[in-house]
Amino acid sequence: MMDGWYGNGWGVGAWVAMAVLMLIFWGGVVTVVVLLVRRTHPGAAAAPRPPHLDAERILNERFARGEIDEQEFTARRTALRRQE
Structure with missing residues (x-):
């Protein structure tokens, strides 16, 4: 009776799904940043010459x-x- 307008809430499954999607999102952001840095500094990752x-x-x-x-x-x- 005092649940409010949002009903029973999201439940545990929705919170877990949101956490997983958040990790995927931030992992993608980090991947894009790393790829951009590598592209602008191509010699930084090169192996040293013999x-x-x-x-x-x-x-x-x-x-x-x-x-x-x-x-x-x-x-x-x-x-x-x-x-x-």
């Missing part, structure tokens, strides 16, 4: 600057590639 590639890059730069001759360049590059 050390031998950095060494070969430095070797190429030294050869380009004329610090080493072709024979030394070839010998060192061969040695680097053997270590892979």
Whole structure:
């Protein structure tokens, strides 16, 4: 008799469904934010380069600057590639 205008209320099932939908909603919001951040910063999640590639890059730069001759360049590059 004193139930008010809303009847018997929602019941437990409706509250559980609302909680699950709330988790799905906020999970979607977090997923969208993460995807947007990854898209604007693509290099942030990239794996680091192997050390031998950095060494070969430095070797190429030294050869380009004329610090080493072709024979030394070839010998060192061969040695680097053997270590892979």
